[in-house]
Amino acid sequence: MATLSVLVILLSSSLCLYFLSNLFKFLDSVWWTPIRIQHLMTSQGIRGPSYRFIYGNTQEIIKMRNESMSTSMQDLSHNIFSRIQPHIHSWTKTYGTNFLYWDGPRAQLLVSEPELIREILNNRDKIYRKSEFVAFTRKLLGDGTFTSEGEKWSKLRKLANYAFHAESLKHMIPAMITSVEMMLERWKKHQGEEIEVVEEFRLLTSEVISRAAFGSSYVQGKNIFDMLTKLSMLLSRNIFKVKQIGLISKIWKSRDEIEADKLEKQLENSILEIIKKREDEVMNGEVENFRNDFLGILLKAKHGDDDSKRISLREVIDECKTFYIAGQETSNTLLCWVVLLLATHSDWQEEARNEVFKILGNKTPTADGIAKLKKMGMIINETLRLYPPVVVFSRKADREAQLGKLTLPVDINLHISTLSIHHDPVTWGDDVHLFKPERFSEGLAKATNNNKAIYMPFGFGPRTCVGLNFAITEAKIALSMILQQYSITLSPTYVHSPVEHLTIRPQYGIQVVLNKV
């Protein structure tokens, strides 16, 4: 009897201790740490909206975003910063270029000063890593080049660099041309009629990445794209929700989280099928027979003899996820906005078409020809300035760090808003919201006065987009082939309503009319 009482006392004391320690951790993360960080940053002159217990500024952000994006825009203005990121727009005005705000209990330092941005993204002292990704992002991208760190990142990045460097890209051009030809074949039925291009470019960019990187067609990878689209919708819906902390997140899952778990499993099974199919093709086990596209390069690394380069099946799956989504979503967004801008700026459309005919004639694009399309390059640069597909990137200091004159505590996230930088009238002038490709007529360096931190649609520093040349080549090929055949005018049914859904998208699509040239 006495032993039983001792046992009961021991058990209840351990339970008490367990709950107390969890309560302490919880209070530390939602109260003590935020107050400490707020105090530290205020003492260094960094201001911002006050921290609210548990919720931080999340509710204000959701409210501001819902309000700003609840209606479409009155005219075809490109002044979209205050619409897409109303919180950053408004707080920059109130608190200055660098300010502190709160995503739930997580401190976010918004950094807009170019020197500080350079320091963070160049990351010479290897202090900054990517911020922790919410569970939905992990399910979408896995732990591939985009999300990983350290040795793992460096191993994956080398493979990706090799797969997407200039020489490899030349071999991808035929796949890109075939995909555009398939789209143009569909368009034949719509000559002189209205056509919605967002869906068209979704199919095109899916086809391009499937063929060029994975050696299959969009139809074979359709399942994968469908599940990635569903997962990305769940991510956008949950991105500003206050995340459950500690124990609660382990016990309770929302309906969206359960759905995301299910999708992740199905997605991985579909990717496994594509991997298995390629492995089965290599009957005699010769590593060299894996082909030279991205999937082949990953599988060679998986089966290769070199231990230092070897990657696991898990890593192959995660890389496939990353490249399916990163290779499609952003390129789609770019093509959509270029077409809108060309449809509404007939002078630039004409210039681009004249250039295409001068350099390529009526022939399909070649690597040399693509490199000479200067005007088209300017149009693409200006489109990426006004509508950068990736609107924000985040980093986190690994340890206490010195950023310029600021001392950063460990738990702070650093946010850089591409939109805020690309739409800054101080840098770009009073005509900042106008489409003026001539800004880039003397090249990127001249347009930015050699300051990379004021124009970075592809980021910069060691984590610069690995698909940059792929995306630009794909866009130039698609646009050249479209302009060779069609003149594009905007349909009166188009409603200008850019919204953020992973990237900046036209909420109701883009309707244009295609006429044979």
Ligand code: HEM
């Ligand atoms: C217009 C098209 C694109 C834009 C605007 C874009 C933008 C970006 C940006 C801003 C980053 C850096 C993010 C950061 O520093 O946190 C990035 C990274 C990345 N992008 Fe792209 N991207 C595009 C197309 C592509 C394509 C076509 C691919 C693949 C074929 C791709 C694959 C990646 C990967 C794997 C990373 C991670 C690189 C690393 O962390 O080492 N992107 N992209």
